[in-house]
Amino acid sequence: MSDLVVVAAEPLRAFAREIFQKAGLPEDQAAVTAEVLVWADLRGHPSHGVIRVPLYAGWIGSGLINTNARPKVVLQKGALAKIDGEGAVGPAAMTPAVDVAIAQAREHAAAWVLVQDHTHAGAVGVYASRVAEAGFAAIVMSALRPMMAFHGTRGSAVSTNPVAIAMPGGLLLDMSTSSSSRGKLGVAKATGKPLPPGIALDKEGRPTTDPNAAETLTPMAGPKGAGLSLMIEALTSVALGNPLIATALTDRKLMTNHRQNSLIMAMDVSALGDLGLFKENLAALAKAIKSQPRAEGFERILMPGERGGNAFVNRSRDGVPIPPRSWQQVCDVAAKFGVTPPERIGA
Amino acid sequence: MSDLVVVAAEPLRAFAREIFQKAGLPEDQAAVTAEVLVWADLRGHPSHGVIRVPLYAGWIGSGLINTNARPKVVLQKGALAKIDGEGAVGPAAMTPAVDVAIAQAREHAAAWVLVQDHTHAGAVGVYASRVAEAGFAAIVMSALRPMMAFHGTRGSAVSTNPVAIAMPGGLLLDMSTSSSSRGKLGVAKATGKPLPPGIALDKEGRPTTDPNAAETLTPMAGPKGAGLSLMIEALTSVALGNPLIATALTDRKLMTNHRQNSLIMAMDVSALGDLGLFKENLAALAKAIKSQPRAEGFERILMPGERGGNAFVNRSRDGVPIPPRSWQQVCDVAAKFGVTPPERIGA
Numbered sequence: 285m286s287d288l289v290v291v292a293a294e295p296l297r298a299f300a301r302e303i304f305q306k307a308g309l310p311e312d313q314a315a316v317t318a319e320v321l322v323w324a325d326l327r328g329h330p331s332h333g334v335i336r337v338p339l340y341a342g343w344i345g346s347g348l349i350n351t352n353a354r355p356k357v358v359l360q361k362g363a364l365a366k367i368d369g370e371g372a373v374g375p376a377a378m379t380p381a382v383d384v385a386i387a388q389a390r391e392h393a394a395a396w397v398l399v400q401d402h403t404h405a406g407a408v409g410v411y412a413s414r415v416a417e418a419g420f421a422a423i424v425m426s427a428l429r430p431m432m433a434f435h436g437t438r439g440s441a442v443s444t445n446p447v448a449i450a451m452p453g454g455l456l457l458d459m460s461t462s463s464s465s466r467g468k469l470g471v472a473k474a475t476g477k478p479l480p481p482g483i484a485l486d487k488e489g490r491p492t493t494d495p496n497a498a499e500t501l502t503p504m505a506g507p508k509g510a511g512l513s514l515m516i517e518a519l520t521s522v523a524l525g526n527p528l529i530a531t532a533l534t535d536r537k538l539m540t541n542h543r544q545n546s547l548i549m550a551m552d553v554s555a556l557g558d559l560g561l562f563k564e565n566l567a568a569l570a571k572a573i574k575s576q577p578r579a580e581g582f583e584r585i586l587m588p589g590e591r592g593g594n595a596f597v598n599r600s601r602d603g604v605p606i607p608p609r610s611w612q613q614v615c616d617v618a619a620k621f622g623v624t625p626p627e628r629i630g631a
Numbered sequence: 632m633s634d635l636v637v638v639a640a641e642p643l644r645a646f647a648r649e650i651f652q653k654a655g656l657p658e659d660q661a662a663v664t665a666e667v668l669v670w671a672d673l674r675g676h677p678s679h680g681v682i683r684v685p686l687y688a689g690w691i692g693s694g695l696i697n698t699n700a701r702p703k704v705v706l707q708k709g710a711l712a713k714i715d716g717e718g719a720v721g722p723a724a725m726t727p728a729v730d731v732a733i734a735q736a737r738e739h740a741a742a743w744v745l746v747q748d749h750t751h752a753g754a755v756g757v758y759a760s761r762v763a764e765a766g767f768a769a770i771v772m773s774a775l776r777p778m779m780a781f782h783g784t785r786g787s788a789v790s791t792n793p794v795a796i797a798m799p800g801g802l803l804l805d806m807s808t809s810s811s812s813r814g815k816l817g818v819a820k821a822t823g824k825p826l827p828p829g830i831a832l833d834k835e836g837r838p839t840t841d842p843n844a845a846e847t848l849t850p851m852a853g854p855k856g857a858g859l860s861l862m863i864e865a866l867t868s869v870a871l872g873n874p875l876i877a878t879a880l881t882d883r884k885l886m887t888n889h890r891q892n893s894l895i896m897a898m899d900v901s902a903l904g905d906l907g908l909f910k911e912n913l914a915a916l917a918k919a920i921k922s923q924p925r926a927e928g929f930e931r932i933l934m935p936g937e938r939g940g941n942a943f944v945n946r947s948r949d950g951v952p953i954p955p956r957s958w959q960q961v962c963d964v965a966a967k968f969g970v971t972p973p974e975r976i977g978a
Contacts, residue, residue, distance in 0.1 A: 290891065308917040316936070329836070337727060347878055359902070360901065361740040361902045362710060362738065362740040362902075362952065363709060363710035363738030363740060363741040363742070364739070364740035364741040364898060364903075375744065380715070380880075391709065392709030392710040392711070392739055393708040393711035393740075393743075394709065394710040394711040394739075394741065394742065396740075396896075396898045397739035398903065421865070421866055421870060423866075431705045433926070434923065434932060435933075436925055436926055436929035436931070436932040436933070437682075437920065437923040437924065437926060437929075438805040438923065438924040438925060438926045439923065439924065440717075441919075441920050441923045443918065447859075449859075449865075451862070451865050451866075454860070455860075455862065456702035457858040457859065457862050459855045459859070460754065463852065465826055470657075471949050485926065488926070488927060489925070489926025490926070490927055491927075497854055497886065504851070504852040505810065505851040506857055507935075508806045508851055509806040509851075511806065511935040512796075512804065512806070513760065513889070514802070514804075514920070514935060515796040515802065515935065516754060516803050517916065518768070518796075518798050518802060518913060518916065519770075519898075521644060522798075522902075522912045522913050522916060523768060523898070523900050523903055524903060525908060525909070527901070527912050527915065527916060529916055529919065529920070530916045530918075530919040531910065533919040533920065533923065534915075534919055547837040549743075549896065551711060551743045551870070552708075552711065556706065556713060556745065556872070557709075557868055557871075557872045561872060562869060562870065564665055565869045565874050565877065566874065568874065568877045569861070569865065569876055569877045571877075572788075572877040572880040572881055573781050573784065573788050573876070573880065576781065576785065576786065576788045576880065577784065577785040577786065577836070577838070578783055578784065578785060579783055579785045579832065579836025580785075580835060580837055582784075582836075583781035584783070585781060585782070585784060586782075586783070586854075587861070588854075588858035588861060588862065609844050
C-alpha cells in the first residue's frame, strides 16, 4: 500500500462531513453521508467511498441534491411505511428509513418501508447491516435510472439495481443485478485493458471485451438478473407511483436522472425463537459450508460479506487506503471550501 | 405436438387429484396438489407438472410425505406468521400460507409468513401469483437440501433455492438461484447430449459439459447466486430453527431429505396509492422496455412470466401436452390405484 494515501477512519469521516457541510448540506445530513461513504471504504469498496465526495459536492452545488429536503414519514399503515426523501442526499433519506424499519419490525414483528426520491444511497449493504445489528433480518433493494441492458435489448433499459440481505449475528450479501459493476467498466475504460468476457455490450447489443466499445452493462445471469432488476423497479418505483425506468426510456433527458427509490424489509427473528439459537445456527451454517472440500483454484470459501468484514477490522485499525489521484481530487474540492485535509498515516 | 399426449386441464387435474387421494392424501390436500402441478403444466413448465405424480405418489407411499399432517398457523405476531407444515405435501402447506399472507397484508398492509417443514412445493411462482391476484405485491422464497455448489466448493453445498416475485396486474418472475435447472441436467444425462457450458461441475469441482461427468449444478452468477441461495436458507430454515443445509452437510444421510422451508412476503400496494394507477404504471414499464431496440439475435423482448402467461392461455384452450413416456409412467401409477386416465384430446 506504499503508493496509496492512508487516512484513519475518524478524521476521514470528519473531513468528508466538513466538505459536505461547507458545500451546503445541513450538519446532520453531512454527517450521515460521510458515515455511509467511509463505511464502504472500511469494507473495502472504494467505488462507494470517499472518492465520491467530489461527485456529491458537485450535485449539491448544481441543486441535483436538494439541500432543503427534510426526509420524513408521510404514510404509516400497520407494518408498512413510506418515507418521502424529497430529493435529499441518499444517506439522509435511508438513515431515518432504517430507524423506521427497526421500529416497525419491533412493533409488528415484520416491516416493509418504502423510500421515495433520494439521490445515490451509497452501498446499500450499510442499511441492511444496521437493521441486522439491531437484531432483525433485513432485505434492502434500490432502484436507479437505466444503465444496464434488459435481456434482449440493445442498449440500457433497466438498472444495476442492488439487493442487500443481512442477518443478525453475521452474513451480509450486497450485490448488484448486473454481471459486473460500472466501476469496473470505468477502470477498464481509463486503463484500456480488455474487459472480462460477458460483462458489457457494444452499441449493437453484441458482447464486447473492448472497454472503449462498451456501451452498457449486461444483467447477471441474463434473464434472471434482468428480471430481478425489473421487479425491484416494480416493488419500489412503481409501487411508489414514482417510475424511473419508464419515464427515462420515454424521455431520454431523464436517462441521467440521479434519483432513486428504495425498499427496506425487516423481520423480527426473535419473535420466532431464541435469537441466540438463531445466531448459533447461522454460525453452524457458515462453518458447514466453509469446511466443504474446495474446487480446484480456490484457497478459501468465503461467506457473503466475509471479505468486507475482514477489511473493516483491518482498516478500522490501520486506516483507509485511497489511490493518490482520487485523494487529490477530494483535496481539490476541499480546498475550494477551505477545508483542511486530515493527516495521512505514515506520511 | 403430434407425438405428445394432450389432455385438457380440468380432467388432468381430476386425474392427479384422484391418484393422490387413492395413494393416501386427504381429499383437500390431493386437490390443492393437483391444482399446483397442473398450473405448472399450463404455464409451460412440465418439469414441475403432472410428470411428478409418480414421484409424489411414491413419497406418499414411503411416508416421506406425512399424510396425517394438518398444516396450521402456530404463531402470529403482528405482520409475522408461522405455519407448521408438519411434513405435509408442499402445496397443502403453501396454499394456506398464501391465504395467511393475504389476510396479514390486508390487516397490516405488509406481511412476512414463514412455512416450516413441507415437501416439494412445486413451482413457487404459483403462490406468488396467487398473492398478486389478490392485489398484493409478493415475494416467495423456498429452501431445499444441498444440490448446488457454493462458490468455491467442489460438490453440493447449498441448494437451487427459488425466488418468485409477482405484481398485481402482471409480471411474474420465477427463478432458481442456480445457472440451470436439475431438470435440464436430467434430460442431458438421459440423452447423452453435451451440457451448455457453465452449468455443471464434475467430481473435482471443475466445469464440465459432459452430462455423465456432471456431479452438481453451479450457482447463477457465481458468488451472487451462491450468496442469494445461502441467504434464503438463513431467512427461512435458520429463522425457523429448522436448518436444512448445515444438518445435511454434517450428516450425509440427510442429503436426500426432501423437506423444505419457505417464506411469503406481501405488501398492500393499494395502501400506497391507487391500484389502478399502479397497474397502469406497471404496464407502461413493460411497454417501454419491450419497445426498446433489440440486440442481434433477439426477435422479441419478453417480460418476466410473459412466455408462461401466453402458454397458460393457449394450453387452457388447447390442452396440456405431455411426453408419451412420462404420461405412461403417470398412467402406470394410476393403474396401481385403479384410477382411469382421462380422455386424450385428438387421440
